[in-house]
Amino acid sequence: MESYYDVAKEEMSLYGPDCTSFQNMLAVLIGGKADPSITGQLAALGAKRLVSMGKEELISYPGIGEISANRILSAFGIATYLRKYEKDEQYIVRSPEDAANYLEDMSILPQEHFDVLYLSTKNLLISRKNIFRGTLNSSIVHPRDVYREAFRVNAASIVVAHNHPSGDPTPSREDIEVTKRLKDVGETMGVDLLDHVIIGSNGRFKSLKELGYF
Template sequence: MNIKDLANSEKPRERLLEKGEKYLSNAELIAILLNTGRKGSSSLDIANELLNKVTHIKHLQQMSIFDLKAIKGIGLYKAIVLKAAFELGIRMHSGSIESQVKVKKPADVANYLMGEMQHLPQEHFVALFLNSKNIIIKQKTIFKGTLNSSIIHPREIFCEAIKWSSHAIIVAHNHPSGDVTPSTEDIKTTQRLIECGEIIGIGLLDHIIIGHNSYLSLVENGYIE
């Protein structure tokens, strides 16, 4: 059945106007983004097919343009629209550089990065550069892959810190397993960065590990001083 054959009270757009977006299902919201269906299937049918490809809606953000186009009825244009919408969702949850996030405690960093990092399929090592008021002025992904102290170069991090006139740095990385227990390499990497920061005069305030809806601060939990 096509969307146009549904009663107005059942059409996603009309339901959003009448009830509000909070009353729509995930499939209905995606159907609005898709706008049109394919021969024999409505945009709502295609939306349900898309949702059936993942175990959780948050995993949609990991789908590539190619993955989306593999679903019949989703062409390049629709795939681009979906990717843009997913990225906006991530940014709204995690905040942005321009939002002037002030770091007062480890939870502030976790809340800032959680939406962006907790479901990444591989480890990402991120540096946050702070001004003298502990406001985030720049975020940069330094490395992607299994963390190893020998491949995290302090030079790259502190050159970036100097470039942005940073007062301090906080680093973070995710554990795709969801377990936030720090490894020996996590601690070794952190200690190395602290030592380099002391020489340069730009302190490393903390190292945050992001899990699935959880985090760990190496400073707060006594792994480093």
Template sequence: MFMKEMSYTERPRERLQQKGVSSLSNIELLAIILETGSKTESVVDLANKVITQFLELSEMRNVTLQELTQINGIGIAKAAKVLAAIEFSKRIGQQKVVECPVIRGPQDGANLVMKEMRYLSQEHFHCVFLSTRNKLLHRETIFIGSLNSSVVHPREIFKQAMRYSAASIMCFHNHPSGDASPSHQDVAVTKRLKKVGELIGIPLIDHIIIGNNTFTSLKQEGYF
């Protein structure tokens, strides 16, 4: 049976969309990688033929380009896709699992960003998005330029917070002068972010100003 003859729900790509990638068989996964069959075989039949060349699926880890192209229906292009997918999976497996840092307070936050932010020649507004247990989910520089309420818009910050399902956020910005003392504008921006965070249920737990190897926590100093 060719792909066009299969019902919509039997096609690997459509099954992936409807039921998730984990629901697919090994043959269906390989069929998606191959994309197309040959003149005489559907892509599913071709994928089945490739897999049956090996006693165990793990044997494919060391398959070569020559071995793949010896299979009828597998040319250089299809073989390259298979080898690329295998190599990609190897590299994922070799990656070390890095424990997400926990931000317990302003010192932990400052330690996280100090090295990269203390020498910046422009003001950068950086946000850290945290889980319910204060584990780092994501961090990102949201704005670059002089800090003011028109540039630092809560919409962009909390859009990212919701994207990463953050329970809270901690914000940072640097003072290129090296002086970490807050300005009136810094305090105004912080209060605005605090208000929005309270409204949508993702609180701002601190806003930290980074100077030259020094920092000021606006929360700790009682500015909000």
């Protein structure tokens, strides 16, 4: 008798991922120990929830070991990387909305990330770099880390951004202090800080420039 994993694998082979259920794709990633009740639970969580899960949380589900968890994390990691790569093709940041749309992947992160978009004189995206992960603090965000990369890629301007895992993009006192510090250093270094965008959930974001903080 065929196992659930064998059935899912055969379906994938015959019909491809476009015609395979999300639950069965998870079964293929998990491997021979895939249990339909567990893959059903994971599929019900949805892709966005799974992306935010760490290895330890995945391993807490029966039948999912370290190898299976790594496969799931790698699969979602590759998908996220491809989305970022596709966006990089001549992406222009003309407004806070453009920056927020490009950085939408930050909205589902369980931890705060501070990223920088490096732009050309025509506001074309040159590169994106994660500066740190953790609670935003003016003593942790070093302008040298932000602007060193700007000089390396010959950027004319930057947009900085971080996410609020709570989902509420309202800026905190620390957010405002970090922005002012980076703005002052940027003016001295000759690299224009265009905006600081805070990413919330469900498409919500705040632009500190639009809020009048610089």
